[in-house]
Amino acid sequence: MRALEQAIDLAAAFEASTNPYMLLTPDLRYAGMNAAYLTAVGMQRDQLIGRPIFDIFTGGEDAEGEENLRQLKASFEKVLTTGDRDHLALIRFAMPVTDANGVTTHEERFWSASHTPLHDAAGNIVLILQHTSDITELERLRRSRDDAPLVSALDMILGGGVMTRAHAVQEDNRRLETERNRLVEMFMQAPGFVAILSGPQHVFQLHNDAYARIVGRGDIAGKTIREALPDLEGQGYFELLDSVYATGEPYEGKGASVTFRPEGSDRDISRNVDFLYQPIRDGAGKVVGIFVQGHDVTETVHAAQRQKLMIDELNHRVKNTLATIQSIAMQTARSHEDPKTFAESFQARLMSLSHTHDLLTRSHWEGADLRAVLEHETAAHGPTRIVLNGPPLALGPAAALSLGMIFHELATNAAKYGALSDPDGRVFVDWTVANQASRTLKVIWREVGGPPVEAPTRRGFGSRLIERNVRHDLAGEAKLSYASDGFIAEFSIPLDRDSQHNG
């Protein structure tokens, strides 16, 4: 009895409610509705009972109407398939209105609705209860606002009308939410840096890991850029952002230099970045934020700088080498009146220099081994005639070039006047490294079995080159002894000088 009374009370309350309610059968025909519903739709009860709801509601002629019908159907289907309640937060639905002259027009209304399944004892859905609120006035009010301060830069950037559409396309909401999350996820994982700044003060609304990494700070969300990155002050970036925000003109930076002072660090870090400041606009075209994206091009910029330095250095070395060859040509010419012997002598010196260059090129100009330099310069005279004896020793480029030229002159001289001019003559080259604290290379070039030696009457280019090179280029000492039983050259060369650079 009590249950019946309750049912009667509930039915009365349902009928009396100012909120529109209606009940649909699972095949979407009207099973019942209250007075408020009839008022809202402007129909009589007997016009509706038993009729399919979509005979009554056609949604108007336009595309949005069709879309809304689709949404409504989808919501019912969802309730029927899942057995769960479904909500439509906002749906525009044109209602047929018949005026005093009997002319029917459609009037645009905005609704919010929830659809609740009612089950029988076996759990089958027997009815769908629709609870509707007419929010037309509210929605009109919302839409009439010119400026929409609640529209965030993030909402606007996430696919332009995504959020706007979300209002109309309620069924898509979850999918859009997923899409939005996926976009955010993509931002977060992008290899380049990405940030979204909102409002004229450029408040960090979103930034990805790459952004936090390059600025060296993690606690920037919700702060203005001036608060978050005070280390950028004076570098022009704040002013650029202000200008992009004010003018709506995007700004693109190429290889721009930027200096960060990471949190808790006392050291500045300079990077080069390619970046874009892209204004974000709301539906009315007003700038509401700035999309920042870019990537670190420090390595590329450095590589370009290194390349320029290398080209400058190469040019410098080539010019120096040319000056060296010029000198060799001039000095050689002075000791050879005969063009034929000049050419031979000059070529031999050129080839010697070239050989040492080859050796250095193999080590990327880091240096060359002393024995390799010696072998290059003495190979032409046969492997058994010059005996090399000493430890492996890495020479810097300048020392390798100097010693290459020196040994070339010694070998040439030995072949012309010394031990190598006699088939039984030999040359012994011994070297040691003395004084490990301040290493000194000692080299002795000793000729035996050659013709009797006489000191030259005038110093030729060869001996001047040897002495000058050792003293001047290698800061060492040279002693040339014209002993009667064989020529001896002794060198003492410091190995660990600060610079071996050829200027």
Place this chain on the structure above:
Amino acid sequence: MAEGLTGRRILVVEDESLVAMLLETILEDMGAIPVGAIATVDEALEVVADDPLLDAALLDVNVAGKEVFPVAEALKAKGIPFVFSTGYGEGGLPDHWRGQATIQKPFTEDAVKAALFKALGVAQV
């Protein structure tokens, strides 16, 4: 031809002996007296400080990895004219020294002579 340089003592700062020998030969051919050649900036500064009889100098811009400009400053302070020699080309000199008489490696005798005349303010006949 080269009377303006006869007997002039010219400091040569150049770290590469072959290039130094070339400059010495050119200077001797012009009747000048080469002083040096000096292979480091420090030694060159000593010579500039100690030798009261220098008439001019030829300065390699990069001497054993160091810039020669302190030597140039010392010479300027003493009013001794000088000529830069460089393998770096026109752009190799900092703005401060632009316009200074300069010879580019490799150089001809005429170029060395002309630059020295310019630095010494001697009219070339």
